[in-house]
Amino acid sequence: MFKEWAGYLKPEDMTRLETAYHFSENAHSGQFRASGEPYVSHPLAVANILAQLHLDPQALTAALLHDVMEDTEVSKAEIAKKFGNPVAELVDGVSKLDRIEFETKEEAQAENFRKMLLAMARDVRVILIKLADRLHNMRTLDAVPPAKRYRVARETLDIYAPIANRLGLNGIYQELEDLCFRHLYPARQRVLSKALKSARGNRREVVGKVLDAIRKKLAHDKVEAVVQGREKHLFSIYRKMREKQLAFAKVLDVFGFRIIVKDVPSCYLTLGALHGLYKPIPGGFKDYIAIPKANGYQSLHTKLFGPFGSPLEVQIRTQEMHKIAEAGVASHWLYKSSDSSLNDLQQKTHQWLQSLLEIQSGSGDSVEFLEHVKFDLFPDEVYVFTPKGRILALPRGATPVDFAYAVHTDIGNRCVAVKINDELVPLRTELRNGDRVEIITASHAKPNPMWLNYVNTGRARAQIRHFLKTVQYEESAHIGERLLNQALGTLQTSNGTITETQWSKLLKDSGVKSRRDILADIGLGKRLGVVVARRLLALSEAHLVERKPAAPIVIRGTEGMAVQFAQCCHPIPGDPIIGLINKGQGMLIHTHDCPLIGKTRSDPDKVFDVEWAPETKKLFNVSIRIVVINQQGVLAKVAAEIADADSNIDNVAVVPEAGDQYATMNFTLQVANRPHLAKIMRALRSIPEVIRITRVKN
Numbered sequence: 001m002f003k004e005w006a007g008y009l010k011p012e013d014m015t016r017l018e019t020a021y022h023f024s025e026n027a028h029s030g031q032f033r034a035s036g037e038p039y040v041s042h043p044l045a046v047a048n049i050l051a052q053l054h055l056d057p058q059a060l061t062a063a064l065l066h067d068v069m070e071d072t073e074v075s076k077a078e079i080a081k082k083f084g085n086p087v088a089e090l091v092d093g094v095s096k097l098d099r100i101e102f103e104t105k106e107e108a109q110a111e112n113f114r115k116m117l118l119a120m121a122r123d124v125r126v127i128l129i130k131l132a133d134r135l136h137n138m139r140t141l142d143a144v145p146p147a148k149r150y151r152v153a154r155e156t157l158d159i160y161a162p163i164a165n166r167l168g169l170n171g172i173y174q175e176l177e178d179l180c181f182r183h184l185y186p187a188r189q190r191v192l193s194k195a196l197k198s199a200r201g202n203r204r205e206v207v208g209k210v211l212d213a214i215r216k217k218l219a220h221d222k223v224e225a226v227v228q229g230r231e232k233h234l235f236s237i238y239r240k241m242r243e244k245q246l247a248f249a250k251v252l253d254v255f256g257f258r259i260i261v262k263d264v265p266s267c268y269l270t271l272g273a274l275h276g277l278y279k280p281i282p283g284g285f286k287d288y289i290a291i292p293k294a295n296g297y298q299s300l301h302t303k304l305f306g307p308f309g310s311p312l313e314v315q316i317r318t319q320e321m322h323k324i325a326e327a328g329v330a331s332h333w334l335y336k337s338s339d340s341s342l343n344d345l346q347q348k349t350h351q352w353l354q355s356l357l358e359i360q361s362g363s364g365d366s367v368e369f370l371e372h373v374k375f376d377l378f379p380d381e382v383y384v385f386t387p388k389g390r391i392l393a394l395p396r397g398a399t400p401v402d403f404a405y406a407v408h409t410d411i412g413n414r415c416v417a418v419k420i421n422d423e424l425v426p427l428r429t430e431l432r433n434g435d436r437v438e439i440i441t442a443s444h445a446k447p448n449p450m451w452l453n454y455v456n457t458g459r460a461r462a463q464i465r466h467f468l469k470t471v472q473y474e475e476s477a478h479i480g481e482r483l484l485n486q487a488l489g490t491l492q493t494s495n496g497t498i499t500e501t502q503w504s505k506l507l508k509d510s511g512v513k514s515r516r517d518i519l520a521d522i523g524l525g526k527r528l529g530v531v532v533a534r535r536l537l538a539l540s541e542a543h544l545v546e547r548k549p550a551a552p553i554v555i556r557g558t559e560g561m562a563v564q565f566a567q568c569c570h571p572i573p574g575d576p577i578i579g580l581i582n583k584g585q586g587m588l589i590h591t592h593d594c595p596l597i598g599k600t601r602s603d604p605d606k607v608f609d610v611e612w613a614p615e616t617k618k619l620f621n622v623s624i625r626i627v628v629i630n631q632q633g634v635l636a637k638v639a640a641e642i643a644d645a646d647s648n649i650d651n652v653a654v655v656p657e658a659g660d661q662y663a664t665m666n667f668t669l670q671v672a673n674r675p676h677l678a679k680i681m682r683a684l685r686s687i688p689e690v691i692r693i694t695r696v697k698n
């Protein structure tokens, strides 16, 4: 029996396979498949699939025995004794994949995945056996009850088919997908399969003509080549229809062509010849020879305008590339050759497995591990970690700001800096797979409009826009309401006495939609509170009464846009202050004695009484001028005293005085309030070189 399909083996190996077969038959005696066949038919079929990939005798032996540890009394030690340790390890590896009891479906898949990949990392033959096992189970799925059928097909499509694809096992990959399609969507599969059959019938003649034309052209150009027509697998056609929302009639390229040549230069010669024969479709050319796919696949792909109005897809490759395209990682066994591309593929696969193993050792959670593994199977996304080890999937190109908003809107809105893998990096840094991202937030921080230039997710973009719009508006409306109340106060009335009629008249007159809009305008300084107050009162036809001083507006320093601090006098808490309304700028706070206020001081429409809140929680800029004896190291002494007094230096300029004996230092410092400033100045006076200190207010 093994002679027929394992003829590549030595006679003694075949004898051992016979022994293994009988051992398995014996162990499984009395067990039957859902189809009613004796159980041993299954391991035999699995071994047969692997023999087609020319796997070595150990792997075939293990395939024959792959279910005995799981389903019978046979132990690993017994297998090791009879068939050697390597075979026992392989059987054990496969068995472990099936053995674990799972709590949830999601966990079940993930755990499977983890175990499988762990096993793979030790020996890729374990996964080849597992894939062959799954392929045979899928081929015989009709015998299984419908509910289980669906579950197995789903799992195969989600997990096993992508692995087969990643390992370049093209034949297995396509067959798995087509079988899943048949069991998951039976109706669609039937319709599509029928449509495809008739389309292929109709096009047979066309295909024959194209093949002829290509062969003639290549012969004329003296390129040795094998030219084949190629049927695409059903699921890939279905996937294309679904992804591109196409009707079947629009999926014209159900037939492909493949040209196999002797070396790489011939590939490009062939490409040139084809483009001379039929016009290439712009954007339809891909060079996977120069840039191979992750699974080692190499070929040239081109799309051409065919002779009968439908596009032609052509793959061009060498014989070596063809072998890898068909069997991927298994081509190592299939073609025992010293070809460097095969060695390269082996090495790449090994690296991939190794990296998975490294990730695995760092995390015990299998759902998490599944997410890790998706890295390589789903290249359009990046997977990154929160500091607590949760995994987030983001589109490729995402930045820490996208990450912050993905975690929580508040984290995004308060984000000020980021550490990636414990290193501070700019917020615009592109995230990479496996990055550990730690967002640093500050309670008063706000989104920066600049972020819109580099965020990559719709969520982050929308949240930033939303914040900038509403928060600024809300702040302004809030301060506007206080300003209006104060203005009404000076007119001896209050907001409460203004009627709805007065408001609606005002809105109508000024062409504004809502009361909040008016208040926001006041807060932004686009309208004057006093003017609005007067107009409201005028609309009530009430008499204007004598003014009396209004209660001052309280300033906390955290009002935002609508309240700003004058750059001339740098007011700090403790200073007597006044508020000036500037058109379009909201309220500007000056010190009471600021020399730049000038005439405005007496304009009651522009000046407002303001006072500091009893406690402010912000640092304010203040300017001081220090005259010192011009000696080496004075600046350092001054700076040290300032730092000791818990202040920051925002800016410093040193101007030498005439004669070089003295120098003037102009500092901008950040202080909490006047006592803080006084403390700093006291400390500075204690430096012997300091002659004079003054606060600057213009």
Ligand code: MN
Pocket: 042, 066, 067, 133
């Ligand atoms: Mn099995």
